[in-house]
Amino acid sequence: MNQEEQVQLLGLWGSPFSKRVEMVLKLKGISYEYIEEDVYVKKSHLLLNYNPIHKKVPVLVHQGRSIAESLVIVEYIEDTWKTNYPMLPHDPYERSMARFWAKYVDDKVMLTLWKACWGPESVREKMVEEACEGLKYLEEELGDKQFFGGETIGFVDIAADFIAYWFGIAQEASGVMIMTAEAFPRLQRWSRNFVGNNIIKEVLPPKEKLMALFKAQFGNNAA
Amino acid sequence: MANEVILLDFWPSMFGMRTRIALREKGVEFEYRDEDLWNKSPLLLETNPVHKKVPVLIHNSKPVCESTIQVQYIDEVWSDKNPILPSDPYQRAQARFWVDFIDEKMYDAQRKVWGTKGEEQETGKKEFIELLKTLESELGDKTYFGGDDFGYVDIGLIGFYSWFHAYEKYGNLNIESECPKLIAWAKTCMQRESVAKSLPDSEKVIEFVTEIRKKFMIE
Numbered sequence: 467m468n469q470e471e472q473v474q475l476l477g478l479w480g481s482p483f484s485k486r487v488e489m490v491l492k493l494k495g496i497s498y499e500y501i502e503e504d505v506y507v508k509k510s511h512l513l514l515n516y517n518p519i520h521k522k523v524p525v526l527v528h529q530g531r532s533i534a535e536s537l538v539i540v541e542y543i544e545d546t547w548k549t550n551y552p553m554l555p556h557d558p559y560e561r562s563m564a565r566f567w568a569k570y571v572d573d574k575v576m577l578t579l580w581k582a583c584w585g586p587e588s589v590r591e592k593m594v595e596e597a598c599e600g601l602k603y604l605e606e607e608l609g610d611k612q613f614f615g616g617e618t619i620g621f622v623d624i625a626a627d628f629i630a631y632w633f634g635i636a637q638e639a640s641g642v643m644i645m646t647a648e649a650f651p652r653l654q655r656w657s658r659n660f661v662g663n664n665i666i667k668e669v670l671p672p673k674e675k676l677m678a679l680f681k682a683q684f685g686n687n688a689a
Numbered sequence: 690m691a692n693e694v695i696l697l698d699f700w701p702s703m704f705g706m707r708t709r710i711a712l713r714e715k716g717v718e719f720e721y722r723d724e725d726l727w728n729k730s731p732l733l734l735e736t737n738p739v740h741k742k743v744p745v746l747i748h749n750s751k752p753v754c755e756s757t758i759q760v761q762y763i764d765e766v767w768s769d770k771n772p773i774l775p776s777d778p779y780q781r782a783q784a785r786f787w788v789d790f791i792d793e794k795m796y797d798a799q800r801k802v803w804g805t806k807g808e809e810q811e812t813g814k815k816e817f818i819e820l821l822k823t824l825e826s827e828l829g830d831k832t833y834f835g836g837d838d839f840g841y842v843d844i845g846l847i848g849f850y851s852w853f854h855a856y857e858k859y860g861n862l863n864i865e866s867e868c869p870k871l872i873a874w875a876k877t878c879m880q881r882e883s884v885a886k887s888l889p890d891s892e893k894v895i896e897f898v899t900e901i902r903k904k905f906m907i908e
Contacts, residue, residue: 519790519823531779538785545778558765562753569755570739603739 473498474527476513478505480671480679482576482628483536484524488669489624490540494550537568540624553621567607567614568625575600576628583640584684590642597644601653604629608652612659623660629653630660631670639680694719697733697745699726701897703848704756705744706887710844711760713883715767757788760844774841784835787827788845794820795849802860803852803898804906814860818867825871832877843878847888850875854891855898
């Protein structure tokens with residue numbers, strides 16, 4: 467592969483944001499060089515150079531230029547490698563719906579789920595209530611589809627990777643059970659389908675490692 | 690097929706302004722409906738049940754929510770004139786990155802400038818000016834954020850300009866002295882009919898902010 471085509475991904479092993487990009491690269495069959503950034507220990511010169519504004523991962527480097535923010539990167543990959551495995555629908559209205567749900571997950575749902583697991587006791591009940599409300603909207607949107615994208619994994623599924631995998635582990639580690647099979651049967655089914663996908667499962671970080679990380683960093687508030 | 694476009698909006702909303710500008714850039718006829726945010730219409734609650742916010746764009750009875758998503762939608766549907774997003778994938782990604790940055794940081798920062806007092810306000814003012822300077826640095830010597838053509842990032846930011854006099858009044862700021870290039874950019878944007886028609890008068894915004902402060906802030 468020549469220098470022009472080279473794709474590099476600066477990522478973090480446990481980050482759902484970083485993994486979103488890896489999932490899309492793998493689904494589209496794009497080769498890339500992965501560079502692990504231990505952002506909590508020390509940010510490399512490479513990272514600070516490629517993402518001076520936020521100093522965060524993931525960052526995609528393609529043809530010597532960098533792109534930051536996971537969903538911006540996913541849309542970039544979609545715009546650049548058009549033929550394999552489309553992540554977004556063709557129809558402009560359907561596209562706007564996909565972007566809406568991805569943004570909802572990204573801006574609102576992920577944070578409320580996290581706070582419900584690890585937030586202080588005093589606001590726990592309110593956070594759980596908010597988390598359930600968010601999940602209810604997603605449960606309804608999913609409906610009887612196999613994935614949010616329909617028959618194949620799409621933009622919303624990728625955006626919601628935290629819900630499919632990390633959230634289950636966070637619930638187990640914190641002891642706060644929210645996304646139960648009784649309350650959210652469709653999301654549970656979707657989560658199993660997503661995590662069970664041959665390409666996705668290769669990308670996911672090991673459960674034990676995440677469990678240990680969550681307990682170590684946030685375990686003070688475990689129920 | 691006839692195009693029926695309705696925009697549920699609130700006249701001082703910098704987010705609603707984005708959608709108004711995009712529609713006007715494309716020459717799309719639309720029906721503007723101003724919402725009373727303290728008494729939301731059944732149509733608003735029905736078309737945006739998740740957030741219950743404006744703006745909502747209703748195109749042939751189908752609602753699109755979130756201003757940045759609406760602007761992209763408008764660009765994709767009315768693709769025959771005045772492109773809003775660049776065609777090059779890398780330039781598109783940069784445009785999306787900066788609008789994302791604006792969305793993440795601007796609203797909270799500007800709110801602190803006119804809506805808080807004392808130390809909170811001082812911190813807010815510093816943050817706000819720093820943000821504007823970052824954006825000004827990104828603009829550089831270009832006419833618009835995207836270069837020679839008015840586009841997505843300009844649309845993402847310009848609405849806040851109609852609030853600048855309110856920030857200056859209540860935040861005791863002089864934005865032009867801090868960010869002269871940004872003010873020059875804003876004035877260039879205001880030359881466009883789509884922008885001039887879509888932004889409210891600064892004085893009206895000041896009146897609005899004064900009202901809000903009376904209602905929600907303890908003097």
